Amino acid sequence: MTILPPAASTGRQLAVTAAFLEALNVGSSDASWRVDALCAQTDPEAFYPEKGGTTSQAKSICRCCTVRAGCLAEALERDERFGIWGGMSERERRRTATTLRAMR
Numbered sequence: 001m002t003i004l005p006p007a008a009s010t011g012r013q014l015a016v017t018a019a020f021l022e023a024l025n026v027g028s029s030d031a032s033w034r035v036d037a038l039c040a041q042t043d044p045e046a047f048y049p050e051k052g053g054t055t056s057q058a059k060s061i062c063r064c065c066t067v068r069a070g071c072l073a074e075a076l077e078r079d080e081r082f083g084i085w086g087g088m089s090e091r092e093r094r095r096t097a098t099t100l101r102a103m104r
């Protein structure tokens with residue numbers, strides 16, 4: 001089964017596939033994806049915009065990031081409340097987490 005994260009996500013959507021669900025089992029103890037985090041080479045403030053600020057710059061970087069699935073999986077697992085992770089805002093991650101819980 002393939003579902004997509006909330007329509008509110010901008011740009012290319014990250015398909016929530018079996019491979020993605022498998023990535024959810026990575027666990028927060030395996031943070032190897034961080035080595036290739038594209039955001040580590042950019043302005044970190046773009047990933048933590050002020051309330052009402054734009055998220056488009058951070059999301060456009062995430063769309064080019066090769067470790068997006070692992071990043072998003074960890075943020076979902078940790079119920080990360082702040083910032084852009086895996087190309088999703090906190091609100092988008094909450095919706096995705098709700099969808100994933102419904103699938104289990």
Ligand code: SF4
Pocket residue numbers: 036037038039040047061062063065066067068069071072084085086087
């Ligand atoms: S997906 Fe986005 S937030 Fe996650 S590591 Fe890549 S650039 Fe950083």
